[in-house]
Amino acid sequence: MFTQELDFKTTDLDTFPFPFRSDNYRYSNDLRRLEDTNLVLITPEYELQVRAKRRLLDEQPEVRYQSFPHTMEMQWEFLEMVFEMAVEKYPEHFELIKNGDEWTFKNNILKEEQTFIFGDPSTLPYEPYDFAGRHFHQDFVLMVNRDDNFYLEIAQVSYAALFSAHWNKGMSFDEIHGPVPFVSRNGDNLIDRVRRFLLGINPGEPWTRINWNLMADRWDVNYETMDVWGPERSLITPENAGKLVRLRVEEQKFYRMSRSNAILFVLNTQFLPLEDMQLRQEWFDLMYSVLQDIPEPMAEYKGIAPFLPQSVEYLRLVDEKLKKQAAETQEG
16 A cells, blocks of 8 residues: 655745635636746755655556656656756756766755666656656646647646546546536636636746645545545544644646647645644634635535534634633733
8 A cells, every 4th residue: 555654744834825815715717927937846845745756656656657658759848848947946956967968967955866868768767757757846747738628648646636647647628627616706617717728828938826625634635545545534533633634735837838839737735734724823714714614515526525524623623722812811
């Protein structure tokens, strides 16, 4: 059975992408243009996350990495893009030495070095996309644009939320999001709107949005292991929800690849236990309010319905405790 003992969480709250701005939540088209177009990011948890990601990839390679044979040219395009971005943004951590088609990539954080022939996959230990992605903590999904839609052809996903590289490979954007109760406050079909928006993204002009979920003592929930994580959701109680339930925030970035014209989805996933919401009173208040107001169809789709009431009750108990402490302080 694959490992779930991944002992990391976001420690830099200033960079944690807290998803809520109001006291209730509905799906919305919150896409905005990226100011920093470089997708590479080094977090305080970088080494822990990268090593955990690699372990998951090695334990379940068929579940977490999938590609079609005809994608090799796009894989090399991805490798070149992400390695050059790494060197540009963090020259103290990464090096890329080019001697004709012979390239050497150095990851100074992990103290790793790999020399390979660009265009020859036999000179790498993994496929080019898989090899490059293993040097960064994000998940990477590549969707090819054809017939006015996008189709998933390569995916490296270690922190899935009801997603599987194996299950979803070959599906269209609409098929992947088919189960989503994606209707905005105005009644719009957001899936159609987002797909049409993605069709208009230009190379060099990436965009971003935020997605969120709750995890019940898990770091990912993919379709193949539902028999394991499904029953575990019933183990959450108001007493243990603070430690075991984590707010999972997925910062999604969308890049149009310049040569293949494919769309690269970069998924930066961060985790924060419910008990850490107390570190920011505004976050705690918004979290408590939002979770009380989640519609049942949304809770079912996100997979949080079995432990949502327990999570809300935990927050209620903490809220009562905090208010009592504040009242006692004022009286004193």
